[in-house]
Ligand SMILES: NC(=O)C1=CN([C@@H]2O[C@H](COP(=O)(O)OP(=O)(O)OC[C@H]3O[C@@H](n4cnc5c(N)ncnc54)[C@H](OP(=O)(O)O)[C@@H]3O)[C@@H](O)[C@H]2O)C=CC1
């Protein structure tokens with residue numbers, strides 16, 4: 700009989716696919732994917748024999764839950780068929796608490812994590828939490844699984860997960876928005892759209908790479924661009940003014956964290 704798949708991914712949508720790409724670049728492992736409407740790229744991976752798509756249920760060492768939080772209650776019935784005494788279940792779902800995972804999956808061996816989409820290219824950051832007294836082997840299974848996606852922090856107190864989700868889980872969207880709105884502002888200054896988008900993209904990419912390589916603080920790097928009385932200062936006077944980026948981001952992260960808490964209530 701075929702040995703149980705070492706890893707079963709339940710839900711290969713936007714984030715599940717990103718995780719899968721991260722894992723496929725990491726150490727070789729047997730991966731099954733449960734997905735009712737697989738994207739063409741997921742079908743192609745199955746045809747190439749790199750994953751098994753929708754296999755019959757059997758106990759899996761690791762089950763990763765990557766469906767929408769709103770789908771979890773229904774999906775948990777199906778996912779339970781992959782959970783056995785030797786399994787650890789790792790959720791990436793926003794809002795779904797450890798206790799809810801345990802109850803619906805019928806196991807204490809659960810991990811709640813929050814990755815982000817740059818994990819698809821090994822440049823992500825993930826934070827995870829685990830029940831008190833979690834087995835060390837479950838914590839190391841989580842770290843090992845999440846490592847190919849980038850930096851891993853945890854276990855942290857579960858109470859931090861809403862803020863983590865608001866900052867790094869949703870965070871890539873804020874950066875993409877920044878590139879979008881910078882490009883639009885360039886167009887408003889008279890630049891052709893293609894050039895404005897290209898300048899905005901390269902500026903965001905280059906600034907992120909510089910921050911990564913230099914190791915300097917974002918504040919130091921910002922100050923290095925800002926000549927006293929110059930053009931950057933004129934822009935920052937607006938961006939950092941009352942109601943500017945600091946206040947906007949406080950409000951935005953607060954809304955995201957509150958939504959995470961609401962999702963927890965809806966998952967009951
Ligand atoms: N997107 C992101 O940046 C991040 C997302 N997350 C979390 O990841 C999770 C997934 O988000 P995201 O990828 O954006 O959402 P998607 O809707 O893109 O992905 C969810 C996938 O699960 C599928 N699905 C539905 N029912 C089942 C089932 N019974 N069995 C298996 N798969 C099923 C969905 O199919 P169908 O579309 O047909 O319903 C869909 O393809 C969420 O819980 C989110 O909170 C966490 C970190 C970052």
Ligand SMILES: O=C(O)[C@@H]1CCC=N1
Nearest residue numbers: 792793864868869870
């Ligand atoms: O938007 C969401 O709800 C998910 C969680 C973090 C990123 N995407």
